[in-house]
Amino acid sequence: DGGITQSPKYLFRKEGQNVTLSCEQNLNHDAMYWYRQDPGQGLRLIYYSQIVNDFQKGDIAEGYSVSREKKESFPLTVTSAQKNPTAFYLCASEGASTDTQYFGPGTRLTVL
């Protein structure tokens, strides 16, 4: 079953704790992306990666970190420096020949 998986679906953390969100794809896509979605605000780009071991900041990278050690995986860490981390987080990937991004099911993070 091909596609993009994100885990877990729901995540709860205490304020001040770092938390890592998982994103895996078996589509053999080179590029991967992380977005944050808040009600009424659409999707905002956090980080993106064009190739293994390389990534770029998006529009709202402060308080987040990523790694791209494998082509299939692009985990996002929400650090304690992120002032308002409660949101819906979406991962996406894109193949070199498609110019089209495909999304995972999302992870809803709630910081208590």
Place this chain on the structure above:
Amino acid sequence: GQQLNQSPQSMFIQEGEDVSMNCTSSSIFNTWLWYKQDPGEGPVLLIALYKAGELTSNGRLTAQFGITRKDSFLNISASIPSDVGIYFCAGQGFDRGSTLGRLYFGRGTQLTVWP
């Protein structure tokens, strides 16, 4: 960053009616995409447009890539209750100095369909 203006913000229609929504941008895009998002799920690609003037259909959905490359519209004909959701437009552009095209999203159109 580049700004996309999507309208309307929300629509309340009766089953069977047609729907139209659009996106405009101050920048030129090479690709326009339309996604639908159900509550608590990731966006699903509906239609992709790659050429100015292109008109593409997917069942009851029709989308067009504007001639100026700065706008796109999505029409839904004969709406049904399962059309409910948030519809997003996205245009692909390039940040200065980058060779990676990134997507810029509209804020979405929330569609409600009454039976």
